[in-house]
Amino acid sequence: MKKHIFYMAMAALSLAVFPSCEDTLTETPDSSYDKDSFFESEANADMAVMGIYSSISDYRHYGWYEMAGQASDDMYYTSRTHSDNTIHDMVHYRVTSTNEWVEWLWQLKYQGIDRANMAIDGIVNMPGYAESENLQELDAEARFLRAFLAFDLIKYWGDVPFKTTYTSNYEDAFGARVSREEIYDQIIEDLNFAKEHLPWADASSSPERATQGAARAMLMRVYLQRAGYSLQMDRQMTRPDDTKRAEYFNAVISEWEAIQANGYHDFYSGGYEQLFRNFSQDVLNSQESIFEIAFFHQQGARNGGAWGIYNGPSVAEVQGVPTSEMANYMGRANGFFIVVPEWRDFFEETDVRRDVSICTYRFIWNTDSMKHVKQERNAGSWYPGKWxxxxxxxxxxxxxxxxxxxxYCVLRYADVVLMAAEAYNETGNTTEAWNLLNRVRARAGATEYTDANYEELMATRKATHDLTFIDDGSAQGRFRTALYWERGFELAFEGERKFDLIRWGVLGDALRLFGSQSSVNRGTNAAYPAYQNFVDGKNELLPIPLVEIQSNPNYEGKNNPGY
Structure with missing residues (x-):
């Protein structure tokens, strides 16, 4: 069962941090520690690292709000279309600079980075650091988390203020935009340090803490994103030149080879469905699950995460049951997210991922039997089903x-295999790329691709959803087309799809293709309006919160393009 390793530390820790440029944050909390006297033992250093984890485990961060930042893509959307200045506006691409959830995401990511900066500075300056493997490992863990959060900043906002020193006063919090290329350099430096000082995972490891495998897998993701398209301040989508791209792809392959040489990480031996049942059942598995963000909440507390509650099948609230018996019932699940239904037909019948990824039922409350009853739903009312x-x-x-x-599993072995496959294809080794992609399909029970069956396997998809924005006239192009579909089949709703489409330069194209073809948009009111609202050269990034633009003179009043 899951070991909630973070929560004793989080309950004890309240470091003086500076997560956002707000006057309310200039006061030092009564329960905070003084930085200069805090780093006096390994136990306190470990507590400081736990404080970084607590930022990403906040229910307003990866517990809930991050779900809105990861959508919409070509696979799912939210079930409501009204304007709310939070989740629905973000998902349907009506987001503005005053969106409350965007503000929280911004604050919590900077809070985590600031805590990491404090922890790194404090640990490095502890007596005996140079001789202590334990302190260096804690330093590496903090650097991994700083890199993780800095990468989020780039994906969401592009060029942003960034520094690697702790913000000890209000004035120091105001910084100018830093080129994402400089931030990428620091991310890679941090992850390289992490991979050299963190241990490899083994059967006794918890994926709730960073390991060498997590650092290397994160490097693969960073290099792929850096090699792809991103929106610049002039509203143009650009990517590095071919020489730089080749350098990044080769770096991906180098990290993959190291993971393979270690030999521990692999597909979970219990099967695809049980892998995801384990996530919901609080069972840790460090073989396929390389890094997870941990969630735990106390009875009645407003914390924890909403995985499987906001992005899983709906469960009606229990009615008329005595409080003493409530523990015998499932409770409630809101089911905010809905699957673009056409995707279900693109899976093969033998592909076990289909019925794990897409849940076609909900639970309603039957007042006669006083029980939850499973109810099948029509296309257009299906839910993500992985949690x-x-x-x-x-x-x-x-x-x-x-x-x-x-x-929430952030890094999974199957994703690593597909990232390696992409890098091999882009460096000309398309044969090895197919070998790796077919390993993923074989685990799922899907037909493996060959030269002879490629067109047959693509026929159903091309009939209605021909990817005209990807040229499959070459061997590399055919693999890119197959990878477009395969990353959808394997990683549906796990948070990477939108950023894949951005780095491939096709997010707007994909939204328009799937939005215009979907049965849910054939009425007068489109349930999945992202394709109508998405603006190329704008919505590839989120707006910087207006409060930051107004309070930081270094922005010169300029938000991200289009905002």
Missing amino acids: RREWMPTETWNKNMNYGDVN
Whole structure:
């Protein structure tokens, strides 16, 4: 079962941090520690690192709000279209610089980076650091988390203020934009340090803490994103020149080879469905799950995560049951996210990923039997199914109806295999690229690609959803087309799809293709309006929160393009 390794430390820790440029944050909390006297023991250094983890485990960060930042893509959207200045406006590309969730994401990412800066500075300057492997490992863990959060900044906002020193006063919090290329350099430096000083995972490891495999897998993701397209301040989507791209792809392959040489990480031996049941059941598995963000909440507390509750099948609220018996029922799941239904037909019948990824039912409350009853739904009302309230341990069902203890897996071995496959294809070794992609398909029970069956396997998809924005007239192009679909099949709703489409330079094209063809948009009111609202040269990035633009003179009043 899951070991909630962070929460004793998080309960004890309240470091004086500076997460955002707001006057309310200039006061030092009564319960905070003085930085200069805090780093006096390895236990306190470990506590400082736990404070970084607590930023990403906040329910307003990766527990909930991050779900909105990762959507919409060509696979899912939210079930409501009204304007709310939070989740629905973000997902439907109506986001503005005053969006409350964007502000929280911005603050929490900077809070985590500032905590990392404090931890790194404090640990490095501890007596005996140069001789202590434990302190160097904690330093590496903090650098991994700083890199992780800095990468989020680039993906969401592009060029942003960034520094590697702790913000000890209000004036120092104001910084000018830093080129994303400089930030990328620091991210790679941090991850290279992390991979040299963190241990490899083994069967006794918890994926809730960074390991060498996590650092190397994160480097692969960073290099692929850096090699791809990104939106610049002049509203142009650009990518590095071919020489630089080749350098980045070769770096991906180097990290992949190291992971393979170590030999521990692999596909989970219990099968695809059980892999995801394990996430909902709080079972840790460090073989395929390389890095997870941990969530846990106390009875009745407003914390934890919403995985499987906001992005899983709907479960109706229990009615008319005595409080003493509530623990016997599932509680509630809002089911905010809906699957673009056409995707279900693109999976092969034998592909086990289809019925794990796409849930076609919900649970309604039957007042006669006083039970939850499973109810099948029509296309256009299906849910992401990788996390489900029904799979969660019974003891977590009613601690809080809106939150759960389901971890979010950020880095998974199957994703690493597909990243390596992409890099091999882009460096001309398309044969090895197909070998790796077919390993993923074989685990899922899907037909492996060959030269002879490529067109047959693509026929159903091309009939209605021909990817005209990807040229498959060459061997590399055919692999890119197959990879477009395969990353969807394998990694649906896991948070990477939107950023894949951005780095490939096709997010707007994909939204328009799937939005215009979807059955959910054939009425007068489009349920999936992202394709109508998306603006090329704008919505590839989020707006910087207006409060930051107004309070930081270094922005000169300029937000991201189009905002």
